Amino acid sequence: MAIPLTWYLILAAALFCIGFYGVLARRNAVPILMGVELMLNAVNINFLAFWRYVRPEEPVGQVFAIFVLAVAAAEAAVGLALIISIYRTRKTINVDRIDLLKG
Amino acid sequence: MDLSSLDLRAIGAWFHNLLMGTGMSAMLVQFIESLVGALLLLIFGLTLVIFLIWLERKLAGRIQDRLGPNRVGPYGLMQTMADALKLLTKEDVTPFDADRVTYNLAPALAVFHVIMALAVIPFADQVIAADINVGVLYLMAVGAIGSMAALMAGWASNNKYALIGGFRVVAQLLSYEIPLVLAMLIPVLVTGTMRMNGLARAQGDYLGLGWFVWTLPLAFIIFFIASLAEVERAPFDLLEAESEIVAGYNIEYSGMKFAWFFLAFFMNSWVLAAIGATIFLGGWQGPFVDQIPALGVIYFFAKSLFLFVVQAWVRTTFPRLRIDQMMSFCWKFLVPMALVLFGFVAIILKLHLPSPWEGIILLLSNVAILLVGLSFLGRSQRKAVYASKRAFTPTIPRM
């Protein structure tokens, strides 16, 4: 095939690392969630690349990618609802300042 | 003249041979063919829209006892051209606080999503730009880009009304996408393919009685109502209710950028009519289409324009809904009915009945579900009416 498998894997690794940086470095909860979505996308690229290049006759990789998609949507829905709820009570979604357990 | 040679596919083959004759590489030929196809689609879409706007204005005029456009050209046919020329020379005002990039990208995306939808519409048997495996879902995907464009326009204009309009339009588009998609899912369940051409081909039996509008009338009704909401037409046009929230998410747009929103609106109406015609009215199917394939184009345009005219008719006849009515109509009526219908159709198909009986049973189950749904709707409406009257009338009459 025209494109080597390694290219896809390196691209997915780069996307994962960018998402990783977003999760670690941002203060605001919404971009942190976006970083998580980027990481999940990187995972899906890996699933599909391996499906295409290793076993294209059995769509196992695609099925798993679809499950990841569903879980990502559920995660985003609950995560954002949590953010909205925290915003209502604490008037901030800056994760540095969400320290309920400090008392 | 041999009518059976009248075939659009023959033109494609002729063009292919012409290009191959020049000695170019197969890849380059492929590229040029794709490019020509894409350009043809774009030009077709833009020309069609000019005609559609005239048609709708003329119709609305007649229905509302007016003349409609009648000055420029015969029957006012050139009116849209004149309007387009005027819009080309209009000053383009950008509000000073607008987010420039997003503001300019939004109308382009609005046009983009409609033109992209043209790629999977079969104009005649196999006369389709890209008969992809996931045709129906592809339409859903480009629809998602459309709601993003509305959101971007509303946000970038830096205007309260635009933002409220953008949010409302997205809430409406999202809500009605579900019944639309579920209604399209049911023909896919019957035919077992998501290819648009395959869906049209599957409806060829019994001289038009094989159309899904006869076997699955409820799915068609749900599809049609949801498509009215998807194209923001009355009675679902409360997001651009001129008298209430100025004009919706595109209030700050002027000149050519506004023209693109307007054009996307009309093209989208026709695209949804064409999808409805393909999935439920048999698309290019009709008498003698097997002998003379070119007739398919005529059938297809007749059906899609018929649906477009019905849309315009509904638009000029019905009053506007309130947002709460609109939302509950979608989630409490259309979506449950579509889900129940899906279950019933799946079970009926698995009974493997002989051919005409299957269709009749499907039709009966559709009508039954519709009647039950309507009776529930009527009961809840009566309840709501009595609840609102309770403050004034001391006794409630027994039903």
Added chain:
Amino acid sequence: MLQQYGLIGLLALIAIAFPFVTVGFTWLIRPKRPDPIKNSTYECGLETIGDTWVQFRAQYYLFALIFVVFDIEAMFLFPFAVAFNSVGLFAVIEAILFIVMLAMGLVYAWKKKAMEWQ
């Protein structure tokens, strides 16, 4: 398969470029006389008061939420519909169970009045 997507890709490039080309073209021939009043936000002639960003109701979020769930449902049901002819009656029951689960969510939202536009 990739050839068809090549056409779609070209169409995408043309479709996104074309509006910009026309808007660029009008930039050449249209008048350009901006002034502060013309460029101000259009709010029926009144001065804009306060921030443009009005606080939104959670209602919008709830509708988007229900939409997301049903979107995923449709995404699972389409491959099932394509495979429908090759699966047995038991598979149909499984799919209906899947729908019933999500319909319960709809009923919950209905009962909790999450879908009332107050």
Added chain:
Amino acid sequence: MVQQVVFILIAIFTLGMALGTVISRKLFHAALFLVGTFAGVAILYVLLEAEFLAVSQVIVYIGAIATLIVFAIMLSRSMMDKESGAVNKQWWAAAGGSVLLFAALALLLSKVPFATTSAAVPDDTIAKIGSQFVGVYVIPFEVVSVLLLVAMIGAIMLARERHG
């Protein structure tokens, strides 16, 4: 050859958009960059001939998740852009860690020889996916419906405006 050029262009686009997502200060812009990233990934799926996943990516990520994110941004926005600084104090450590992680992964991936096949994708892939949902993977399939139900109920509980 053509495919490689397309891949490189798409890769640059996707990574640029992803960088924009994590860097941009305005949350709405971050969301738009995120939409761009999702679109780029969808095109990658087309290159991988996973067309069903490509359209699902657009439908679920752009149509649903991105919209949800924008709605959440608008709902909680009055505090958003005024907070000092988009990144926290350890951002440089995070950046260094990410770059190191990427370097390690890239080195590792370029060293490992993967056994690939050049078999074509069968035409009935979507039908296979569908029959696997109700066949081999029926348990995850039903669990996903439960997960979505729970997510929906939980999110409605959390996000609902309480009156009185």
